[in-house]
Amino acid sequence: AQSVTQLGSHVSVSEGALVLLRCNYSSSVPPYLFWYVQYPNQGLQLLLKYTTGATLVKGINGFEAEFKKSETSFHLTKPSAHMSDAAEYFCAVRDNDMRFGAGTRLTVKP
């Protein structure tokens, strides 16, 4: 079965700093990978997804992620953090259903 592992349950950055949230996948076939964001007391919202084609994927709110097969990684980045980015972020891989990593809580300090 396919799976993803998120490295770091909590990441803290200053406003304006680079955001890097790490995700590694395990899959015997080309994976379909996703990043979701969950704001407090809300459901999950899709940030971006990788299926095939370009390995650098751009999403909403200035986020992007790069699929690196050699590293089995799909890390999420944003050049400059905003206070409004504070949330829980989930990496996921699509198998028969959506399988999620454990999540990374992003805190943004003023």
Added chain:
Amino acid sequence: DTAVSQTPKYLVTQMGNDKSIKCEQNLGHDTMYWYKQDSKKFLKIMFSYNNKELIINETVPNRFSPKSPDKAHLNLHINSLELGDSAVYFCASSQGGSTTEAFFGQGTRLTVV
């Protein structure tokens, strides 16, 4: 229009009770899911329904039973509620195919006292 809607948003009930959570999607998707999110935010797939057929059951207790009257609805019925059932339950839907994302409802926070 809300794409995936769940009711109720909050549910507080006593141990031993039976409760249901309703879910409806208006996206025309053919697959619906129930996820459980625990206090540590971990998301676990519980059930998946494709064209009214159960295709995944992740060894959840048989006190939990999904019911799908039609393709747009997937309700979750829970018998004999236990303290450990307290969690946030999310309904989601997707269209068939591995490249498609799942769309989530706002969640139902279940508290068993």
